[in-house]
Amino acid sequence: MTEKFDAIVVGAGPSGNAAAYTMAKAGLKVLQIERGEYPGSKNVQGAILYADALEKIIPDFREDAPLERHIIEQRLWMLDDQSYMGTHYRSDKFNEERPNRYTIIRAQIDKWFSKKVKEAGALVICETTVTDLLKDAAGKVIGLRTDRENGDIFADVVVLCDGVNSLLAQRAGFRAELKPEHVALAVKEMHFLPRDVIDERFNVKGEEGVVIEIAGTVTSGMVGTAFIYTNGESLAVGIGCLVSDFKKTGETPYALLERFKNHPSIAPLLKGSEVKEYAAHLIPEGGYKAIPKVYGDGWMICGDAGQFVNALHREGSNMAMTTGRLAAETVVALKAAGKPMTDANLATYRRSLEESFVIKDLKKYKDLPEFLHKNTQFFSDYPNLLSKAAETWFRVDGIDKKTKEGQMVRGFVKARGWRGLLGDAVKLARAWR
């Protein structure tokens, strides 16, 4: 293949599809390369689709996108070994004409999105692994090499949307290897149940769905969370912790997942389900400080490859689509102005990221990853303490309430000390701000 493209997009996940679609729609000659058998076959997500990010790219996506359920209820649970404590937010307002969040099945949504990319005019090639970027003598990226015969392809700009590992960016020296404390390893199973069973168990009807995000002793003191998402006829059940913590504890991810599934508050929700897939994936959780330089002479980085994940809010695919779109818009504008894809010109991409929620949100929580990494008491001591306090509070056993209050307070003080409690509160508030 000797023809030259305006842009080559590597990867057909949310960022790659957003980038390829936006550029193709604007009339650019776009090639997209995906290593999987079909778009989505290598990709793993919880998965929740945030409508806003996709709406900005395909406004009428609801007409034919494979959506599972729209989310009307969000549950946050804190688990100790026997209990859960939770806050739930459920509102009929989420039963709106254009719902805000949906559960999705990732392989299906990627396939759907890819079809739109093709319809927009991009050339999409699957089953092809990109092995290296090609640079000219001055170091400008001029194309890439694939594992196909005569696999060199050239373009004005290469948009790297190749996911969390982004070996291409690493090999090209654009990004360092991932730090173990900056990525979480998540494992997930797909549990199938009849639709009406899910409806009953989760107190929903029709297309309504529930999301449960879970923290606590279920991660064995490691920094991490678990989740259950309701799809139409399946539940996505997963748990993830920092890779550095897996190294430190020697825990195995599958034992962790089994323990979670067998928790007395979780097991009844999964009872009788048929498991049809077991997946694993790294999630970039280093936040703002872990974001590498995302553009240079002839190249750009979007999505997970650029560490664009808001771990606290469980937002990643929306950031992927938004960064993909903004990168594409940068290329389209430069092309229209007849300007070359140089480092200086592509810097517009970073500026538009700064103005978007992507960098604003990640900046807000810039200290949170380090804070959690260093303060694992929030995943061990506190769930136990809160559960003990709640048990003391609710158990009616002839002990007067004042004595009970004293017991509750003493429990916290004994575990953390007054200074520790105060310090935790201040540190948490600071990291949050």
Next chain:
Amino acid sequence: MTVQIKVEDKLYQNRYRVDEGRPHIAIKDAAKCQSCTDKACTTACPAACYAAEDGGVTATFDGCLECGTCRVICQENSNIDWFYPRGGYGILYKFG
């Protein structure tokens, strides 16, 4: 509570197209594994591709989920040569 888990049972649910005879991951220097104290790859790999054996580490990558954990976790020793399988090969997620 101890739970017995067979990872093979989990992996059995998945779809793979194995690139016979062309593993996409390799342990660079087996001797290095002998002196590795935690052998974190043997516990952290979600597909249990690595096993501690005779003081060293053995590996088979047919069940690999291509997550990258082993490469990241072995960073200090940098003893794992990790790349994606050839196009079309490896794990093929039905749902993801």
